[in-house]
Amino acid sequence: MGSALIVSCAGVSKAFEVFDEGAAWRVVLGRGGRRRVAALQEVSFSVRKGEFVGFLGANGAGKSTLLRTLAGVYHPDGGTIAIEGELAGLFELGITSHQELTGREYAERVLSLDGVGRRARADLVREVEAFSELGTRFEDPLFTYSAGMMARLFFATATARPHEVYLIDEILSVGDQHFQAKCWRRLRERLGRGASGVLATHDWSAVLKLCREAHVLSRGRIVHSGPADEVVRGYLGQTAVLPAIVEGVARFRGEVPQRVVWTAGVSARLPLEVELLRDGPVHFVFCVERMAPGRGWEVVIIGLDHPVGDRAGLYAVELEIPSLPLSPGRYSLDLNLVRVDPHDRVRRDLLDGRGWLKGTPIELVVEGAERAGDTVLPLQWVPAS
Structure with missing residues (x-):
């Protein structure tokens, strides 16, 4: 059984009267007075305890x-609200x-x-x-x-x-x-x-x-x-925040897995097949992301601009992360093919991509012994002489 409902909002509507230049004329002409603008229309949702x-x-x-x-600052015109x-x-x-x-x-x-x-x-x-x-x-x-x-x-x-x-x-x-x-x-x-x-x-x-x-x-x-x-x-x-994909330049071929299982501390590999549809340098970009309530969306590992090739054809590439520095848990992989602007190294055109934000999520499961933090880097303290 789920947690108790703390907030319940059912069919709530709210409108405000707006007095504009035409309001007086509408009264004179018998066509009503101030017009009403709907701010909320039949809004229904609920919130459970602890969420x-x-x-x-x-x-x-x-x-x-x-x-x-x-x-309670505004009184709803319709619907019900209950807050516990x-x-x-x-x-x-x-x-x-x-x-x-x-x-x-x-x-x-x-x-x-x-x-x-x-x-x-x-x-x-x-x-x-x-x-x-x-x-x-x-x-x-x-x-x-x-x-x-x-x-x-x-x-x-x-x-x-x-x-x-x-x-x-x-x-x-x-x-x-x-x-x-x-x-x-x-x-x-x-x-x-x-x-x-x-x-x-x-x-x-x-x-x-x-x-x-x-x-x-x-x-x-x-x-x-x-x-x-x-x-x-x-x-x-x-809202057009996501970059548009430039078609007809390069794409992933074959099956890109929807779920990948790696082991913490062990070299991680993911073979991929890429097709370049025309001549021109194409690069591979990847990142490991994590989402968790209370923490949000975080990029844990990112790799930029690994060259794939510059001639049309098929390429076998492999993503490899030596001694995977991730703690056990669930992550998300984001894989992209990009074209780097030679005159502006910051700008990248997206040619193809896989990831949760693109509607093609790749779940990454990291297995192994529990460790503190998301990433564990191979650092050591060296006493000063």
């Missing part, structure tokens, strides 16, 4: 409206009408409204001060803060004490990499303790980091649902 569900979509797709409707557990919304980026408050006063006020007692509140405010890393600016008024500083303060305050359900907007893309990493560590910690939530973003890598299941919103409707990696692949294809 995050992601929503991807372009600006204006309805992601922020969905979070605010779940949080204490809720924390991380989608306002700390916006408050009291910009004269200092960072400390803001944290104290939010925690007080959250029902935290005075003694516990003092401890949590100190924790907010430390986590936000605002230093002396913690005592300055909010109207002097940059957007990044506000994000630090808001995230630190909203997550100072554990909640059961989190609603998260684009806040995780604000701030420097150091602070973003701190935010992710805290969310992983909360997730490890059984927290649940909804993440709404256009950042597909964030969805892979946190979510097993995802949806794509477009004009207020869910247009794609499923496992996070499948949804991300479809989303990237729709």
Whole structure:
């Protein structure tokens, strides 16, 4: 039996009235008044305990409206919402009408409204001060803060004490990499303790980091649902992020395996057959990737621009990784044939490819004794003489 439902959203719709230049004329002519724009249309999904569900979509797709409707900021025009557990919304980026408050006063006020007692509140405010890393600016008024500083303060305050359900907007893309990493560590910690939530973003890598299941919103409707990696692949294809394949130059021939089994610490080999359809240098690029909830998508090993040939014909090539430096587990292989621009070594034209992002996943299973970390490099300490 699966985990209990924490968030349940059934057929939720929300529309807003828009007053434009034609509204007055429509009233005069008896054709109605303000027009209504649908922000959410029959949205249904659920979240189980201990899981995050992601929503991807372009600006204006309805992601922020969905979070605010779940949080009770907006009342739905139709449908039902049920949330079990204490809720924390991380989608306002700390916006408050009291910009004269200092960072400390803001944290104290939010925690007080959250029902935290005075003694516990003092401890949590100190924790907010430390986590936000605002230093002396913690005592300055909010109207002097940059957007990044506000994000630090808001995230630190909203997550100072554990909640059961989190609603998260684009806040995780604000701030420097150091602070973003701190935010992710805290969310992983909360997730490890059984927290649940909804993440709404256009950042597909964030969805892979946190979510097993995802949806794509477009004009207020869910247009794609499923496992996070499948949804991300479809989303990237729709948004033209994936490079187009240059046809008629080179291709993989024969059967490229869908599953490969290697052994940690032992030389790994994968024979492949490549056909060059015209003259011109073609190179082979590969990478080993790993995806895991709470960690996201990571490139563990990458090999660039291994020459295949420069004359039309068939070539037998072999991918070999000596003493495979991977820990046991499940990974994904990405194999590509590319053409390197001689005038721009950074640019590569994709000629053919296999991998999860291209809809042709290759599962890599690494067997062997457990070792710490994903990669184990043959390093040794040499005492200084």
